[in-house]
Amino acid sequence: MIKINENTPTSELLSLKEGTLIENEKGISGVIKKVKVSVTDEYWLFEFLLADGKEIEIKKVKNVC
Numbered sequence: 029m030i031k032i033n034e035n036t037p038t039s040e041l042l043s044l045k046e047g048t049l050i051e052n053e054k055g056i057s058g059v060i061k062k063v064k065v066s067v068t069d070e071y072w073l074f075e076f077l078l079a080d081g082k083e084i085e086i087k088k089v090k091n092v093c
Contacts, residue, residue, distance in 0.1 A: 029057065032076075038088055041074050050076060052084045 029049045032041065044050065044060060051057035058078030066073040074086040 032084065032086060034086060034088060036086070038072055041072075041086060041088070044076070050078075050084065052086075056082055056084055058082055 029051050030044070031051050031053070032044075033053045042065070044063060046060050046062065048060045049057070050060060056078075058080050060076050061079045062077040064075040064077070066075075069090070071090055072088045074088070076084040076086075078084065
């Protein structure tokens with residue numbers, strides 16, 4: 029099981045695929061059924077739809093120089 033949260037590196041979140049078992053810090057866990065990644069100028073939004081219908085959402089603010 030892979031534990032994820034806002035501190036998980038973006039590259040690691042991007043590598044998560046369907047069939048991977050994940051868990052967040054709120055205790056929500058399950059097998060990834062679908063991954064949706066949205067990108068704006070300000071942040072990355074990762075939405076992991078789990079096989080049991082639950083969803084884990086991770087929002088990562090981009091570092092702007």
